Amino acid sequence: MLVLAGAGTGKTRVLTTRIAHILATRRAYPSQILAVTFTNKAAREMKNRIGHLVGGEVEGMPWLGTFHSIGVKILRRHAELVGLKSNFTILDTDDQIRLIKQLIQAENLDDKRWPARSFANLMDGWKNKGLTPDQVPEGDARAFANGRGRELYKAYQARLTSLNAADFGDLLMHPIAIFRDHPDVLADYHRRFRYILVDEYQDTNVAQYLWLRLLAQSSDARRAVGQEGVNVCCVGDDDQSIYGWRGAEVDNILRFERDFPGATVIRLERNYRSTAHILGAAAGLISNNEDRLGKTLFTDLRDADDEKVSVSAGWDSEEEARAIGEEIEQLQRKGCKLNDMAILVRASFQMREFEDRFVTLGLNYRVIGGPRFYERQEIRDALAYFRCVCQPADDLAFERIVNTPKRGLGDAALQMLHTFARREQLPLLAAAGLIVQGDELKPRPRSALADVARNFTRWRDQLSNMRHTDLAEMILEESGYTEMWQADRSAEAPGRLENLKELVRSMDDYDSMPAFLEHIALVMDAEQNSETDAVSIMTLHSAKGLEFETVFLPGWEEGLFPHQRSLDEGGRSGLEEERRLAYVGLTRGKRRVKIWFVSNRRIHGMWQSTIPSRFLDELPEAHVDVLEPSTSYGGYGAGGMGGYGASRWDANAFSTSSYQTPGWRRAQASQGGETYRGGRGQGISYGEEGIQSGSRARAAATADKYISRDGVNAGDPSGARGGFAGRMEAPVEANRSRGTNQPPRKGAGLYSSARAGGPREIEGQLVAKSVQDEVSRFKIGDRAFHMKFGHGTVTTVEGNKVTVDFDKAGEKRVLDGFLETGN
DNA sequence: AAGTCCCAAATTTTT
DNA sequence: TTTGGGACTT
Numbered sequence: 001m002l003v004l005a006g007a008g009t010g011k012t013r014v015l016t017t018r019i020a021h022i023l024a025t026r027r028a029y030p031s032q033i034l035a036v037t038f039t040n041k042a043a044r045e046m047k048n049r050i051g052h053l054v055g056g057e058v059e060g061m062p063w064l065g066t067f068h069s070i071g072v073k074i075l076r077r078h079a080e081l082v083g084l085k086s087n088f089t090i091l092d093t094d095d096q097i098r099l100i101k102q103l104i105q106a107e108n109l110d111d112k113r114w115p116a117r118s119f120a121n122l123m124d125g126w127k128n129k130g131l132t133p134d135q136v137p138e139g140d141a142r143a144f145a146n147g148r149g150r151e152l153y154k155a156y157q158a159r160l161t162s163l164n165a166a167d168f169g170d171l172l173m174h175p176i177a178i179f180r181d182h183p184d185v186l187a188d189y190h191r192r193f194r195y196i197l198v199d200e201y202q203d204t205n206v207a208q209y210l211w212l213r214l215l216a217q218s219s220d221a222r223r224a225v226g227q228e229g230v231n232v233c234c235v236g237d238d239d240q241s242i243y244g245w246r247g248a249e250v251d252n253i254l255r256f257e258r259d260f261p262g263a264t265v266i267r268l269e270r271n272y273r274s275t276a277h278i279l280g281a282a283a284g285l286i287s288n289n290e291d292r293l294g295k296t297l298f299t300d301l302r303d304a305d306d307e308k309v310s311v312s313a314g315w316d317s318e319e320e321a322r323a324i325g326e327e328i329e330q331l332q333r334k335g336c337k338l339n340d341m342a343i344l345v346r347a348s349f350q351m352r353e354f355e356d357r358f359v360t361l362g363l364n365y366r367v368i369g370g371p372r373f374y375e376r377q378e379i380r381d382a383l384a385y386f387r388c389v390c391q392p393a394d395d396l397a398f399e400r401i402v403n404t405p406k407r408g409l410g411d412a413a414l415q416m417l418h419t420f421a422r423r424e425q426l427p428l429l430a431a432a433g434l435i436v437q438g439d440e441l442k443p444r445p446r447s448a449l450a451d452v453a454r455n456f457t458r459w460r461d462q463l464s465n466m467r468h469t470d471l472a473e474m475i476l477e478e479s480g481y482t483e484m485w486q487a488d489r490s491a492e493a494p495g496r497l498e499n500l501k502e503l504v505r506s507m508d509d510y511d512s513m514p515a516f517l518e519h520i521a522l523v524m525d526a527e528q529n530s531e532t533d534a535v536s537i538m539t540l541h542s543a544k545g546l547e548f549e550t551v552f553l554p555g556w557e558e559g560l561f562p563h564q565r566s567l568d569e570g571g572r573s574g575l576e577e578e579r580r581l582a583y584v585g586l587t588r589g590k591r592r593v594k595i596w597f598v599s600n601r602r603i604h605g606m607w608q609s610t611i612p613s614r615f616l617d618e619l620p621e622a623h624v625d626v627l628e629p630s631t632s633y634g635g636y637g638a639g640g641m642g643g644y645g646a647s648r649w650d651a652n653a654f655s656t657s658s659y660q661t662p663g664w665r666r667a668q669a670s671q672g673g674e675t676y677r678g679g680r681g682q683g684i685s686y687g688e689e690g691i692q693s694g695s696r697a698r699a700a701a702t703a704d705k706y707i708s709r710d711g712v713n714a715g716d717p718s719g720a721r722g723g724f725a726g727r728m729e730a731p732v733e734a735n736r737s738r739g740t741n742q743p744p745r746k747g748a749g750l751y752s753s754a755r756a757g758g759p760r761e762i763e764g765q766l767v768a769k770s771v772q773d774e775v776s777r778f779k780i781g782d783r784a785f786h787m788k789f790g791h792g793t794v795t796t797v798e799g800n801k802v803t804v805d806f807d808k809a810g811e812k813r814v815l816d817g818f819l820e821t822g823n
Numbered sequence: 824a825a826g827t828c829c830c831a832a833a834t835t836t837t838t
Numbered sequence: 839t840t841t842g843g844g845a846c847t848t
Contacts (some may be wrong), residue, residue: 605839
């Protein structure tokens with residue numbers, strides 16, 4: 001059975017109820033049910049909910065977990081079949097990268113030209129596809145390391161085996177190999193499982209699909225125990241597939257009926273979460289996708305008071321953060337809980353602006369996602385110490401901390417140790433204990449290394465004598481690790497010490513140090529406390545599965561959302577994935593969704609002008625309210641915005657004389673010429689023809705649409721195209737052509753006068769990213785005029801980047817193209 | 824071996 | 839603008 005469950009239709013409930021039903025009707029024992037999820041969080045929640053339904057006792061479901069945790073379980077039982085011992089260690093990404101780096105260097109390859117990171121990603125991709133070294137297509141294998149990609153992959157796997165380690169990919173790859181090569185083992189699992197349930201099926205990758213198919217296939221083993229076949233039930237939503245970039249194959253879900261002939265397909269389309277307006281907006285948007293199975297959400301909840309989805313425009317990202325902050329405070333005054341509000345961003349760099357603003361406002365917020373607790377440097381270091389104690393052969397952990405804190409053990413000494421260890425066929429830690437007895441090393445490193453080796457021996461002896469939490473504390477203390485951070489005067493140091501304490505505290509929940517390590521290798525997340533009332537800030541990706549009364553969606557601009565890179569790399573399907581992401585964002589809202597876009601955003605420290613996202617165009621008008629800038633602006637009171645005054649909007653590119661709803665259309669049209677700069681600003685490679693023509697076509701389409709609809713010539717689309725075609729033109733030309741649809745003089749005049757009167761400096765500057773080989777018309781000492789900063793004197797010129805000491809705004813670095821000769 | 828400076832690069836993220 | 843890594847210097 002395939003359950004296509006739209007957003008908010010009760011997907012998890014279907015799974016949990018089904019399992020509870022199977023148990024209650026005694027169709028199977030808990031141990032005969034295989035239930036897989038993607039995240040530990042989902043697995044945990046499912047366990048809890050089944051527990052509630054069945055009435056306690058959930059421990060009896062040994063096969064409910066993530067793909068990876070079940071993979072580990074299987075692999076531990078049959079490790080020897082793939083050349084591992086059952087106590088193998090699981091590598092994290094850090095270890096993986098360091099190992100690859102060593103291999104690249106061992107192969108005498110230039111590790112700058114072939115970064116370990118890239119290879120890790122590449123190999124990850126192969127493993128996601130279930131490809132062993134021999135199965136990697138020739139072309140793919142050749143693309144890395146001067147054609148030695150395959151050899152490198154092989155060498156990596158060999159090294160893992162000798163280290164008795166597996167990476168995350170292997171947790172799926174090895175079980176697949178075991179099932180394939182050992183029918184007796186597979187038969188065992190066939191006899192065991194009567195029901196297989198899969199959550200978020202649209203997110204499965206090829207490897208996971210193969211894994212499932214092996215387990216689900218019919219077999220003699222099953223028939224022998226009187227089973228006709230296994231019952232497979234997958235739940236998912238093709239419209240919420242947003243992980244294509246990490247190997248998810250939407251095709252798995254689209255193909256389900258072919259994979260399982262005769263399967264029942266059920267669509268859940270009744271939404272219990274959002275208002276009709278939100279659903280209408282989301283439905284309109286997603287209907288622009290071609291690759292989908294097609295579902296239309298509806299709701300029985302109807303209320304005349306429901307708010308439409310709102311779209312607001314802002315001048316720059318600072319203002320966006322400021323205005324959203326105001327809105328949040330306003331809602332709070334009306335009695336809304338901060339816990340019921342969330343800001344969902346496309347990229348994590350957007351978060352900072354909100355954090356900064358909320359700190360000033362004293363508004364509680366929490367960032368969800370980001371670097372996880374167990375991924376922090378200090379935690380990984382501490383864990384490496386613990387790993388060395390529990391698993392003395394864990395060379396990667398040893399390498400990580402052998403000179404942390406600094407002990408005077410540099411490259412030369414470690415090189416010596418490595419050679420020695422290889423010769424003696426010993427793990428590094430054991431080798432360290434021996435090498436210090438000889439005279440290979442210089443006195444200083446020798447005694448340092450001797451200390452390290454002696455310490456680890458001593459700690460290891462305490463493993464069975466002391467409470468593991470006390471031992472952990474002792475290790476961190478005696479190794480000098482705590483001291484290292486205490487001596488560190490950087491801003492993060494106190495937080496890191498706090499994290500270390502928290503780590504030791506959390507060990508208390510486990511019986512022993514090894515048990516703790518086994519757990520955290522797989523569960524890399526730490527529970528967030530939801531006790532304090534706070535606004536959530538997170539990426540759209542991490543918002544999947546959550547819901548909030550009020551959702552803010554900032555940054556709906558071309559290049560950011562849809563993200564330029566998705567478009568460049570993924571083409572149409574990339575765009576469709578971005579659209580699904582937008583769909584996910586909208587459908588997180590229960591009562592209220594507020595979208596924002598701005599015309600200037602700082603990217604990599606440079607201000608860029610942006611145009612509204614095409615997704616805004618795709619929202620049906622019936623469900624959307626476009627907030628006039630004056631409306632949203634006036635709402636905060638004349639003084640509320642720090643005295644900018646309404647004239648500020650006059651400088652705004654999209655609020656020229658006849659700004660009318662639907663505003664974004666006009667905005668897009670009137671900025672048609674801007675597409676040129678936006679595109680170039682994002683650093684598109686013009687060498688790739690497809691991208692260039694794609695963008696060009698869109699720029700034209702947008703402008704044409706506007707013209708045909710309103711009969712007003714708001715811009716010169718041919719000018720926009722000219723801009724694209726003539727890519728080597730100096731930016732100033734682009735700027736001039738833009739002048740036809742936008743009066744920069746007028747804007748500048750009003751703007752600078754407003755600014756002169758205002759109490760606060762305006763940081764924004766219109767700067768597009770540079771094109772390296774261009775040279776400025778300006779030289780040091782020239783007078784220049786900038787539409788946002790006014791007049792000033794040129795102080796430095798680097799290519800087409802000019803630093804100007806503005807009379808009023810101070811020194812700023814801007815692009816030549818945004819300057820005019822001044823006086 | 825450790826500290827300093829400069830350059831290139833900068834989505835999304837789980838296990 | 840920020841960051842990390844690598845080359846360079848102390």
